Amino acid sequence: MSLKRKILELQKKREKVLQGGGEKAIEKQVAMGKMTARERIITLLDENSFHEYDLFVEHEARDFDMDKKILHGDGVIIGTGTIYGAPICIYAQDFTVAGGSLGLMHARKITKIMDHAMKMRVPIIGINDSGGARIQEGVNSLAGYGEIFYRNTTASGVIPQISVILGPCAGGAVYSPALTDFVFVVDKISKMFITGPEVIKTVLGEEISMEDLGGARVHSEITGNAHFYSESEIECFDQIKKLITFIPWNNKQKARSFDVKEPLVDKYKIDDIVPGNPKEPYDVRDVIRGITDGSDFFEIQEMWARNIVIGFGRVHGDTIGFVCNQPLVLAGVLDVDSSDKAARFIRYCDAFQIPIVTLVDLPGYLPGVDQEHAGVIRHGAKILYAYSEATVPKITVILRKAYGGGYIAMNSRHLNADFVFAWPGAEIAVMGPEGAANIIFRKEIMGAKDPDKMRKQKVKEYKEKFANPYVAAAKGYVDSVIEPEETRKLLLHAIEVSKNKVDRKPIKKHGIPPF
Amino acid sequence: MARKESKKARKASATKEESPQRFNTLVVNGDKYRTLYTEKFKNRKKWVKPDQRKIYSDIPGTVLKLFVKEGQKVKEGDVMMILETMKMKNKIIFPIDGTVKKIYVSEEERIPKGHLMIELK
Numbered sequence: 104m105s106l107k108r109k110i111l112e113l114q115k116k117r118e119k120v121l122q123g124g125g126e127k128a129i130e131k132q133v134a135m136g137k138m139t140a141r142e143r144i145i146t147l148l149d150e151n152s153f154h155e156y157d158l159f160v161e162h163e164a165r166d167f168d169m170d171k172k173i174l175h176g177d178g179v180i181i182g183t184g185t186i187y188g189a190p191i192c193i194y195a196q197d198f199t200v201a202g203g204s205l206g207l208m209h210a211r212k213i214t215k216i217m218d219h220a221m222k223m224r225v226p227i228i229g230i231n232d233s234g235g236a237r238i239q240e241g242v243n244s245l246a247g248y249g250e251i252f253y254r255n256t257t258a259s260g261v262i263p264q265i266s267v268i269l270g271p272c273a274g275g276a277v278y279s280p281a282l283t284d285f286v287f288v289v290d291k292i293s294k295m296f297i298t299g300p301e302v303i304k305t306v307l308g309e310e311i312s313m314e315d316l317g318g319a320r321v322h323s324e325i326t327g328n329a330h331f332y333s334e335s336e337i338e339c340f341d342q343i344k345k346l347i348t349f350i351p352w353n354n355k356q357k358a359r360s361f362d363v364k365e366p367l368v369d370k371y372k373i374d375d376i377v378p379g380n381p382k383e384p385y386d387v388r389d390v391i392r393g394i395t396d397g398s399d400f401f402e403i404q405e406m407w408a409r410n411i412v413i414g415f416g417r418v419h420g421d422t423i424g425f426v427c428n429q430p431l432v433l434a435g436v437l438d439v440d441s442s443d444k445a446a447r448f449i450r451y452c453d454a455f456q457i458p459i460v461t462l463v464d465l466p467g468y469l470p471g472v473d474q475e476h477a478g479v480i481r482h483g484a485k486i487l488y489a490y491s492e493a494t495v496p497k498i499t500v501i502l503r504k505a506y507g508g509g510y511i512a513m514n515s516r517h518l519n520a521d522f523v524f525a526w527p528g529a530e531i532a533v534m535g536p537e538g539a540a541n542i543i544f545r546k547e548i549m550g551a552k553d554p555d556k557m558r559k560q561k562v563k564e565y566k567e568k569f570a571n572p573y574v575a576a577a578k579g580y581v582d583s584v585i586e587p588e589e590t591r592k593l594l595l596h597a598i599e600v601s602k603n604k605v606d607r608k609p610i611k612k613h614g615i616p617p618f
Numbered sequence: 619m620a621r622k623e624s625k626k627a628r629k630a631s632a633t634k635e636e637s638p639q640r641f642n643t644l645v646v647n648g649d650k651y652r653t654l655y656t657e658k659f660k661n662r663k664k665w666v667k668p669d670q671r672k673i674y675s676d677i678p679g680t681v682l683k684l685f686v687k688e689g690q691k692v693k694e695g696d697v698m699m700i701l702e703t704m705k706m707k708n709k710i711i712f713p714i715d716g717t718v719k720k721i722y723v724s725e726e727e728r729i730p731k732g733h734l735m736i737e738l739k
Contacts, residue, residue, distance in 0.1 A: 471662065
């Protein structure tokens with residue numbers, strides 16, 4: 104056979120395998136409103152940048168007549184490519200091939216590309232669309248999952264790991280996304296759960312749809328399992344591309360720098376956003392946008408635990424991680440969910456050399472039996488742990504109130520913040536004036552002829568004496584009381600002078616965070 | 619349900635366009651704050667002191683067999699019923715001595731977690 108004929112043969116072989124599960128299965132996929140696995144990769148990556156490997160991999164299952172079945176690519180596509188020029192390793196499960204079910208060789212392909220990503224120190228993106236374990240392959244399929252989880256854990260904090268849920272992702276399969284850094288979901292397409300509606304119905308008699316049990320909205324609003332929500336696959340891919348611009352390729356590199364853009368100061372007048380009365384709400388994202396380049400803020404987990412806001416923005420072209428109390432929702436209190444949300448993000452930023460800016464305005468931790476019984480002590484401790492442990496530049500700006508344990512938790516000087524700035528309206532105190540006056544002047548208030556009048560007077564006294572940034576500034580807990588307009592300039596300065604920060608912690612295998 | 623609102627509507631509800639009357643009051647340490655509630659906060663369960671005489675299911679399942687009748691005297695440790703969950707037959711025992719006041723479940727009934735099963739006198 105001449106080489107030409109051999110080339111022809113290769114082309115034919117390729118063509119056949121590239122059909123995946125065949126026309127009918129593809130039609131079904133399209134009818135479900137989904138793109139095919141290969142379309143997804145091609146749409147997500149830079150044009151013509153994708154190169155596929157292991158196209159000709161075949162499964163080895165022999166039981167249950169599996170030896171008679173041909174599964175093209177064994178239901179998963181792996182390869183490398185680029186996003187805005189950044190190298191990426193990627194895999195996408197192909198639902199058209201045996202429902203994207205995971206067998207031994209399918210898993211081997213995934214672990215191979217994961218190993219490759221680790222060696223090359225580039226991000227790994229996994230597109231999940233699978234009916235679950237390939238039952239016919241028995242324990243081999245379980246082994247496959249386990250080998251993926253092990254690699255997810257090893258790679259954690261070394262290379263960025265992104266999971267995209269574009270179909271069902273059920274049972275053990277959900278634990279790979281859960282171990283990765285960012286999970287993307289799409290309305291009506293993504294479904295994640297440990298136990299499906301059918302099992303729940305037969306065993307427990309509870310009837311629930313897949314969407315209500317583990318749809319995109321559920322994981323974006325209720326569970327916090329998902330980080331990014333979108334209404335179409337295209338929107339989802341745009342979000343992934345945007346995320347890639349904010350994060351580095353690995354933990355030894357810095358995120359890419361972009362051209363400096365000034366914030367839209369006419370739209371986000373930083374002097375006017377925060378009301379003087381600490382009991383009045385405002386949207387802290389307006390303050391962030393008043394600081395960041397081009398007023399661009401890329402929010403993470405925007406629908407879950409909305410009392411804290413996390414996400415990326417740039418200051419002078421460089422990526423910054425923002426962690427901010429949100430007075431608009433639940434007065435910006437810390438609670439079980441918001442502590443969890445912030446702590447994980449702080450650890451992400453710390454692992455990938457992204458400086459953290461913390462904007463503080465909170466009345467403390469959320470009171471309530473439900474919170475106490477849900478373990479607000481150990482969950483709340485996560486945020487203390489994460490800030491204390493982080494060695495990236497840590498800059499705090501106290502916008503308004505910072506009371507009690509909340510003040511300490513939000514990257515205070517005492518947790519080794521590098522810079523603590525406070526706006527002139529900041530109130531740094533053990534608690535709000537009313538609560539404090541009621542305790543400190545209890546006897547005076549109770550003994551007065553007109554207790555209400557006395558209470559008002561004492562609250563006023565307390566406000567004048569303690570509800571300001573100067574008591575903390577007098578002790579050096581606040582480095583500088585600044586005008587809101589100076590915030591961006593000072594953040595930039597703080598980041599500039601922190602570039603060579605060295606903060607060596609004692610050598611240890613690892614700490615024991617309050618997981 | 620607010621959960622079913624479109625994403626855009628939800629986004630709008632989190633901005634300044636919000637009408638002031640939608641704001642709620644949250645009290646933290648004696649100070650009252652004007653703010654929005656989350657769904658989770660709105661749906662939080664009020665705590666009630668547990669009453670040992672009211673016996674709730676710890677797990678969901680199917681009541682296979684009941685061993686007691688109303689008015690019957692029981693001792694701590696007596697078997698109350700067999701509750702089948704995830705193909706396991708669980709013996710449910712009385713946590714305290716008492717007399718069965720009322721039985722709220724019947725055999726073959728499927729019950730959720732936290733369901734009131736039996737009340738003692």
